[in-house]
Amino acid sequence: MATPLVAGNWKMNPPTVAEAVALAQALREPLSAAEGVERVVCPPFVALTAVADALAGSPIALGAQNVHPEPKGAFTGEVAGAMLQGVCSHVIVGHSERRHGFGETDGFVSAKVLAVLGLGMTPVLCVGETLEERDAGEASAVVERQTAAGVAGVASDDLGRVVLAYEPVWAIGTGRAATPETAQEMLGGIRAHLGRLTDSATAAQVRLLYGGSVNAANAAELAALPDVDGALVGGASLDPDAFVAIAKAFAGRA
Numbered sequence: 684m685a686t687p688l689v690a691g692n693w694k695m696n697p698p699t700v701a702e703a704v705a706l707a708q709a710l711r712e713p714l715s716a717a718e719g720v721e722r723v724v725c726p727p728f729v730a731l732t733a734v735a736d737a738l739a740g741s742p743i744a745l746g747a748q749n750v751h752p753e754p755k756g757a758f759t760g761e762v763a764g765a766m767l768q769g770v771c772s773h774v775i776v777g778h779s780e781r782r783h784g785f786g787e788t789d790g791f792v793s794a795k796v797l798a799v800l801g802l803g804m805t806p807v808l809c810v811g812e813t814l815e816e817r818d819a820g821e822a823s824a825v826v827e828r829q830t831a832a833g834v835a836g837v838a839s840d841d842l843g844r845v846v847l848a849y850e851p852v853w854a855i856g857t858g859r860a861a862t863p864e865t866a867q868e869m870l871g872g873i874r875a876h877l878g879r880l881t882d883s884a885t886a887a888q889v890r891l892l893y894g895g896s897v898n899a900a901n902a903a904e905l906a907a908l909p910d911v912d913g914a915l916v917g918g919a920s921l922d923p924d925a926f927v928a929i930a931k932a933f934a935g936r937a
């Protein structure tokens with residue numbers, strides 16, 4: 684079984700670089716001690732190098748929250764993958780806040796996945812349906828479309844390097860996590876779909892994360908699910924005690 688992975692998406696928090704460093708310092712010791720799980724924190728771009736310094740020599744990896752697929756050029760406000768190389772090992776791609784708040788399309792997300800893989804980093808590809816799509820009975824079709832588009836063009840030898848996070852939009856920041864039944868049904872469905880796109884052995888290598896209101900109280904029941912290989916955590920990743928508890932819940936899974 685693949686090593687589980689727990690990633691903290693700090694989003695546009697905390698408000699200053701100094702506070703980001705303080706959060707990293709608070710996490711450093713207890714999160715390092717939570718062995719048996721890959722641990723990643725994803726601070727805002729401007730805090731990446733300062734947090735990298737604060738975590739240097741620890742087993743905690745660093746991720747970016749976004750990337751532009753082009754290697755360089757006239758893209759005001761954007762950050763290229765090569766700028767992240769050497770600082771980050773992981774890059775979140777296609778988060779629903781980018782798909783829905785900034786109009787990112789499946790095709791744009793796919794280009795980002797390929798750019799991240801091409802630079803030797805790990806894409807954390809996010810998929811997830813809105814409440815309207817779920818209510819319309821379209822949840823599986825939506826995540827299957829996002830999954831297929833997100834890995835389009837990825838060589839099957841590289842697919843095992845992709846991490847896929849199922850984050851239902853209605854569960855993000857709402858305190859209303861998916862039930863274990865729904866999380867397993869959706870992630871099991873995504874794994875089966877990856878198997879149809881490639882083969883089941885390749886699909887088994889892809890780490891599948893659940894995200895959306897994961898907290899210290901619900902992490903253990905999520906970690907017990909067969910197709911949940913980790914968590915992508917928003918709000919609770921800003922609380923060192925909660926994030927460490929979530930990491931430990933998944934460490935126990937392996």
Ligand code: 13P
Pocket residue numbers: 692778850854855856857858894895896897915916917918919
């Ligand atoms: P919350 O854990 O705050 O619901 O956020 C989930 C998320 O969007 C992680 O990427």
